[in-house]
Amino acid sequence: MQALDLLLNRVSVGRLLAPAPDAAQRELMFRAALRAPDHGQLRPWRFITIEGDARGRLGELFAEAQAQDPANKAEVLDKARAMPLRAPLLLVVVACLSEHPKVPQEEQVLSAGCAAHGVLLAAQALGFGAIWRTGPLTHHPHVLAGLGLGANEKIVGFLYLGSFEGERRSPPALETAGFVSAWQG
Helix, strand or coil, X not given: CCHHHHXXXXXXXXXXXXXXXXXXXXXXXXXXXXXXXXXXXCCCEEEEEEECHHHHHHHHHHHHHHHCCCCCCHHHHHHHHHHHHXXXXXXXXXXXXXXXXXXXXXXXXXXXXXXXXXHHHHHHHCCCEEEEECCHHHCCHHHHHHCCCCCCEEEEEEEEEEEECCCCCCCCCXXXXXXXXXXXX
């Protein structure tokens, strides 16, 4: 797949099935992530892979986090349990933040986001579907602790990866004029 074609036609795929990328394909995806813009070459990210039965355990972790709010009913907990089962492979994208005199932590989070985008692009180039999901559980202390994150780490997102059914949808055409302006000083 040509680079511009990939960039112009990337879409999120929410319905994902087995098979997930194999070990060699994952290695390529992680190598693509390592090419993210990275001021200071800090590589301020890491990935946690979740697949197989671990997806169910992640669902339980999500449900436990949701259960901490007594207003959440059984349906909310059931939905949380099912979330990780929507794809055969999940990657937790973790920003690993450090104090640095030239690279603020906000820039380190952006770099981790670029690494995640590299994974998404590589997955599509390899013929897989993917979607980047976030939400309140991304920041929930129970989820962070359950995944073993340190005090200096935060979740940038959950990448769901797998094969997709049928044809990949085409992205809508967007006009750039609404997103670009010239500053005249």
